Structures are given as C-alpha cells and as structure tokens.
Amino acid sequence: MEDTPDLGSPAGADPFTPQARHLVVVSGGLGDPSSSLMLANRMATAAADHLSAEGIVPEVHVVEIRLLATEIAEATVNPSRSAALQAALDQVEQADGIVTVSPTFKASYSGLFKAFWDLVDNDALRGVPVLLGATGGTPRHSLMIDTALRPLFSYLRSKVLSSSVFAASDDWGEVTGGQGSARTTPLQHRIDAAGEDLASVVGRLPARPRRATGEAKPLEVIPFEQLLRGN
C-alpha cells in the first residue's frame, strides 16, 4: 500500500520547485464584450485558484476563437495555417486542462466553435480533462452542454468532467445569489465548484510534455519492416 500516491499533496514534490500545469481557455464567444469569454475566464480562474491552493502553479492561456475567425475559415478549405492559428492549436493540443465555452446557437454550439475544434488533431486531447460551459439567452438551453458539447469532446476521448456550467442571461443578474432565490444555485457558486472539480483532476495527472514555442509536432516513425508486415 505504500505505493499508493498521497492524494492530499498532488504536486507531491519539493515546494521550492513547484510544478506548473497549463490551462487553456477556449472561448467561442463571438461578441466583444462576450459573456462566453467572461464565463470561460471565471471558470479558469476558479480552477487556477484551486490549483494554486494545492501548490501547483497554474499557467492560463486564452484562445479567443473570434479573433481567429477568418483564419479558421481559411484553414478549413486550405491546409496552410496562419502562425496565430497554429500557435492557438499548439496551446490547445498541449494543454493539461481545458476550459471551453460556446454560446448556444440554434440549440447547439456556434458553427465557428465547431470549425475550430475540427482543426484539432483527433488524438491530441486523449485523456485531457475538459471542463465545459455554455451561455444562452434562457435557461431552457441548458442541456445544450450535454446534448451537443459533451459528444464532441467524447469523440476526442478527452476526460470530460461531469460538472459543467451553463449561464443564461438571467444568471448574470444574480451575482451575489440571494438566499431566497427560487432558481438554480447562483452562477458564481457553480463556477467555483466546477473549477474545483477541474483542478482536482488536473492536479493529480502528470504534466503533459511540452514543445518549445514554434516547434512542430514530432513525426512518429514506424520502422518499415513493421509496415511491410502489415501491422
């Protein structure tokens, strides 16, 4: 039993060389200001605070899909990618944890949001913790996370956290969360709880290997004799 890792101190190491974990925020917000970006940032901040509390240094990178709109569209019809888009994809594909939020459009995520995730390598997010969020006009869209977002990340075989955060327009008016509220738990409480869930998973997984900035993904060589044998 002495091999069982001590779950109480996930970083587990020398406090003088704290470990870092890279959280990548992917916001599908299309406006500026954007409630999706606001939600995503709050969720990442909550996760980062919990990681910090556990002695892990959170590095948060924010990818705003709206800023890459043209480049995403171009990349879907053409194989070359702009430096900015490639840098965003590199961040996402090397993340230790992901927070991603889309606005709800026509009962699903926005098309641009999907177009971005379509560019991510199929195997890049295998086993990577992903915390989902969505915004929408009314709470009636709140199952969008489970009917649309979750299958997308299941396809990518990421560790999709069961907690998620949906923020409807009304939620933003109830920041303090009055005691007598008849509706859901106030937004910030849900954000904090979801952030904690993400941090607890990210903190217990080893940091993923990272490449130097701009360094291309290494090519994997399968020895030719093996290819010839057909396996």
Next chain:
Amino acid sequence: MQFGIFTIGDITTDPTNGTTPTEHQRIKDTVRIAKHAEQAGFDVFATGQHHNPPFVAPGNPPTLLAFLAAQTEKLVLSTATTLITTMDPVRLAEDYSYLQHLAEGRVDLTMGRGNTGPVYPWFGKDIRQGIPLAVENYHLLYRLWHEENIDWQGRFRTPLQDFTLTPQPLDGVAPFVWHGSIRSAEIAEQAAYYGDGFFHNNIFWNKEHIIQMVQLYRQRYEYYGHGQAHQAYVGLGGQAFMAKNSQDAVKQFRPYFDNAPVYGHGPSLEQFTKMTPLTVGSPQQVIERTLEFRDWVGDYQRQMFLMDHAGLPTDVVLEQLDLLGEEVLPVLRQEFAKLKPADVPEAPTHEFLVERARRGEAPVPGGKEGSPARKDAQERAAQAAASTADATSSASTSASTSTKEN
C-alpha cells in the same frame, strides 16, 4: 540540379474572360507546354494522374509520356504522381518498363497515394487503407522490377505464381522512384528504406512540415545505410508567377489565384505567398525564394514548378516558361552548383543508375550489411534467440523440478 515543371491537368475556366478549354484543347496544350519546357531549358516534365473531372491528366501517365518521348530529345519524363494505391502494381511495372524502353531511359516516377476519396472504390480499394496499399503495392512493384519468377501473395491483389515481368526494365535497371507525401511519415520512411528519392510537393503547406518530412527521410536514409543524410535524394515542388515588375505579376496573377482550384477562395494572395512557397513577383524574387528552399531542406536534386493551372492561358504559361528559362534557371543552376558539396549526388539519371548497378552499389532495401538498420535487426534477432533459449531452458528446469516432485 534538375529543374522541371509538373502539371495536374486541371480544366479551369479563365476567370478573366470566362473561357474554358475543351478536354481536347487542354490535352494538346499539355503537349505544347511539355515540348516548350524542353526548349526553354527545363530538364524534367511530370504529369499528374487523374480519374475525375475537372482534370485531364492521364489515367495512365505512360500514354502521354510515351507520346512526349517521341517528340523530345533530352527531357526526363516523370509523374506527379503515379497512384500506387489504386493501380495494379503488375500493370505499373509493365507500363513504365515499356515506356522506359521507348524513351531510352528518360523516365522516372513519383509515387503518391491520391487524396480523393471516391477514386479508391472506383478501383475496388478503400482510402482508409491508403498507407498499407502504398506499402504492399510498391513492395510488389519493386520486386517485379528486380526479380524474375516471382511467387507472391498479399492482402490486396490476386497472388502471383512464377510471374516474370515483360519487358524487363531497360538495361536491367528499374526507373528511379521518388515517393511523394505531404505529411505521412510512413512514406518518408518508405523512401528511405529502399534508398529511393523523397519528393515534397511544397505547394500548400507551411515550411515547417516540409522541413520535418525531409529531415526524417534524410535521417532514415542514413540509418538504412544508403549514404549519409545529406546525400539522400530530395525533390521539391514550387509555384511561381513572374513579370519583370513584381506589381504587374501580382496584378496579372491575382484573379487566377483567387479562383484557383484547391487554394482559391481561401487566404489572400499576400497571406498565401507568405505561408507557402508560392512566389508572385519578379524573376529575382523567384530566384531568392527558390534558393531559400535549400536553407530549409539542404542540398537537393530536383526542383519542380507548377506553372499551368488555374485557367492560365497556354500562351501565358509558355511566356512564364521562357521567363524561368531565361532569367531564373541559369542563375539558380549556377548558385546551387556553387553551394553544393562535391559528395552530394546529382539527380539520378538512367545512365547513373546503370553505372551504379554495374559497380554493385545499388541500394539494398532495408540496408546493406553493416548499416545501422541491419545491425539493429541482427541485435534484435540475437536477443529474440537468447530469450527463446532462456525460455526453453527455464521450461526444461521447471519440468525436471516437477519430475522430481513427482
């Protein structure tokens, strides 16, 4: 250094005047362009292989290449690419071998998989098997060109018993093969394994991919003992449009670029020229850009240009060939030659291959005796033998123990 042009045979409406060439016109123009390339000082003409509109590149490139062989003197006739996945390797061996005889050895091939999904089922194949098809089919093709009385069995084709290719390759030497791939490491590995050449089309992708693929091929070429990494055979594509004055080039080419098949209606001309090797400008700019390719991939043997696509009128294409031939190629030949170390080979010609075979120096697939690959294989075999021996002896020990207990 060889310079050439490659064509995909697209039939595209000229966006400046709305005219579309007929298939017949485009085919005859392809011949005109190839013959003109020879006169303009190019070394190589390569045709694509296509099975679907809007392309009229031949379904069987030797048809066009044999016709060109009869009408040219020195031009090396090649492909860009020969579809190794969907074609029967036996027919490829026969057709290219025959072409080699007609063309007096002025033939080589670039193998490609083809990325048009629907083409595969037309030939009874499945695109998801692209790599295994390329591996098995080329291995059979290689054997057909190097052995007689072949017994063969594989996953994708009827077995062969006692099969001997006819005609045998010219002078007993198979045409040189380049393997083309944009981003499949398996194909770079394949090229290295056989000691063949590696070709990157260098048209649509950012340079990082090109550098990575060529580096992998070079390392593995050395690993398989065919020579040092910097001596491996590398070919690159490229794309240019020129005018004496670079602003005129941009103005003239823009409508064609904007409406081009594959990359049109995407990034702007300015972005695309920044991200990819496309150069639109003065001959001097084309010279500088092409020399840059050498900084990416090292000294290489063949530079191909895509010149006749996107609906450009044939007369404009011929002018472009003249500009390249007069103002670009002479400078590039001189500069590349100056930079190339003496131990880096030139692009292989039939004469070179015959001479190499005569010296007994033809590459051995998987590596000659003494190559790192061969040593690794021997080490693995020895380890496997040792562990089998261990397993056997421990099995006999336990057997004797249990005998005692009984």
